Amino acid sequence: MRTKVAIIGAGPAGLLLGQLLHNYGIDNVILERQNPEYVLGRIRAGLLEEGTVKLLDEVGAGSRAHAEGLVHHGIELAFGGSRHRIDMNAATGKTVMIYGQTEVTLDLMNARKKAGLSSVYEAADVHPHNFDTDHPRLTYVKDGTTHEISCDFIAGCDGFHGVSRASVKPDAIETFERVYPFGWLGILSETPPVSHELIYSNHARGFALCTMRSTRRSRYYVQCPLDDRVEDWSDERFWDELKRRLDQKAADSLITGPSIEKSIAPLRSFVAEPMRFGRMFLAGDAAHIVPPTGAKGMNLAASDAHYLATALRENYDEKSSAGLNNYSTTALKRVWKAVRFSWWMTSMLHRFPDDGNFGARIQLAELDYVVHSKAAMTSLAENYVGLPF
Ligand SMILES: Cc1cc2nc3c(=O)[nH]c(=O)nc-3n(C[C@H](O)[C@H](O)[C@H](O)COP(=O)(O)OP(=O)(O)OC[C@H]3O[C@@H](n4cnc5c(N)ncnc54)[C@H](O)[C@@H]3O)c2cc1C
Numbered sequence: 001m002r003t004k005v006a007i008i009g010a011g012p013a014g015l016l017l018g019q020l021l022h023n024y025g026i027d028n029v030i031l032e033r034q035n036p037e038y039v040l041g042r043i044r045a046g047l048l049e050e051g052t053v054k055l056l057d058e059v060g061a062g063s064r065a066h067a068e069g070l071v072h073h074g075i076e077l078a079f080g081g082s083r084h085r086i087d088m089n090a091a092t093g094k095t096v097m098i099y100g101q102t103e104v105t106l107d108l109m110n111a112r113k114k115a116g117l118s119s120v121y122e123a124a125d126v127h128p129h130n131f132d133t134d135h136p137r138l139t140y141v142k143d144g145t146t147h148e149i150s151c152d153f154i155a156g157c158d159g160f161h162g163v164s165r166a167s168v169k170p171d172a173i174e175t176f177e178r179v180y181p182f183g184w185l186g187i188l189s190e191t192p193p194v195s196h197e198l199i200y201s202n203h204a205r206g207f208a209l210c211t212m213r214s215t216r217r218s219r220y221y222v223q224c225p226l227d228d229r230v231e232d233w234s235d236e237r238f239w240d241e242l243k244r245r246l247d248q249k250a251a252d253s254l255i256t257g258p259s260i261e262k263s264i265a266p267l268r269s270f271v272a273e274p275m276r277f278g279r280m281f282l283a284g285d286a287a288h289i290v291p292p293t294g295a296k297g298m299n300l301a302a303s304d305a306h307y308l309a310t311a312l313r314e315n316y317d318e319k320s321s322a323g324l325n326n327y328s329t330t331a332l333k334r335v336w337k338a339v340r341f342s343w344w345m346t347s348m349l350h351r352f353p354d355d356g357n358f359g360a361r362i363q364l365a366e367l368d369y370v371v372h373s374k375a376a377m378t379s380l381a382e383n384y385v386g387l388p389f
Contacts, residue, residue, distance in 0.1 A: 013284030
């Protein structure tokens with residue numbers, strides 16, 4: 001098989017890249033290790049920046065998000081027993097949209113199906129080859145048979161544990177990492193959200209986040225030790241702990257119910273540089289990971305896909321390799337700003353075991369400053385709604 005761009009991974013980065021390339025008349029194939037149901041079953045991100053929604057619109061996959069997504073104008077920061085609203089729309093003129101990653105993925109999958117584009121699910125043993133030459137190719141195994149795809153370019157959109165980054169010679173890549181000493185225990189429940197906007201809570205018992213997927217489906221998180229196991233957390237224990245970390249009004253109005261999903265995610269910041277290796281480009285979680293506190297993971301995957309698709313279009317339409325040459329530098333500038341913001345939000349809101357009471361007081365001073373200084377509030381809002389791309 002031959003294609004122009006072979007994409008590894010059918011998460012948000014790979015699917016969006018595939019649709020953008022199709023819009024630009026560039027044929028592409030997606031190879032995905034899992035089956036579609038597995039990909040759609042992964043409960044992950046749920047907040048879209050305006051730029052991400054625009055990209056979905058651009059590829060004709062945004063209509064359900066506009067119909068069903070919840071547009072939010074602000075968030076609330078809870079600390080010291082009360083809540084303080086950050087009016088992001090007043091500060092920036094922008095909003096964010098609550099719309100689950102599972103729904104984004106489904107809409108992009110449907111758009112791909114409608115366009116008749118080629119995707120190979122359950123592709124085992126995917127390997128990129130010769131990407132440091134002009135003749136890159138991919139091999140994979142499907143139903144016991146080995147197949148080969150020759151292509152002009154490879155897009156590694158295969159997430160943090162994917163094969164693309166792992167195929168690069170170690171001396172060609174530099175990585176930067178911070179592993180946080182805690183995780184997020186999250187549950188999904190068919191209950192109305194406690195508040196119509198997100199509540200980020202700094203509490204002596206640890207961080208908590210009240211978010212949602214719709215007006216009927218809530219997503220709640222509590223900071224937990226890394227060695228906790230999901231089995232240790234009954235629904236009852238979770239709800240009790242969440243209530244203790246919220247202000248009284250929120251705790252009193254919280255509607256609880258059985259969890260329909262419960263999981264623990266470790267928190268990590270990670271960046272690999274560069275994001276280009278000859279004719280292979282990394283995009284999304286394959287190149288970087290942020291802790292979910294800033295809601296940036298899926299949005300970065302979208303901006304990478306945009307930068308890469310634009311660069312590939314310039315390459316084919318204008319015979320210019322400038323965009324491809326600049327891809328890594330351009331994408332990393334935005335990535336590092338999101339990494340900084342996610343690290344800052346994480347640092348300000350969580351209990352760090354080694355920071356003691358001094359650290360806790362510094363956090364409270366910072367939160368108090370953020371909610372009372374127009375400049376600080378605007379800075380948070382600007383980053384939260386997403387820096388331009
Ligand atoms: C548990 C968890 C919870 C998260 N929660 C949030 C959140 O609340 N908010 C937020 O903003 N972000 C969150 N994120 C991050 C967000 O989901 C990611 O940033 C986003 O999924 C990145 O999209 P992607 O396409 O780059 O990677 P992925 O979504 O990881 O997609 C990569 C795809 O590549 C496939 N793949 C991997 N290896 C291979 C291979 N060898 N061959 C073929 N295919 C392969 C995978 O199956 C997958 O489908 C979370 C992530 C995780 C893991």
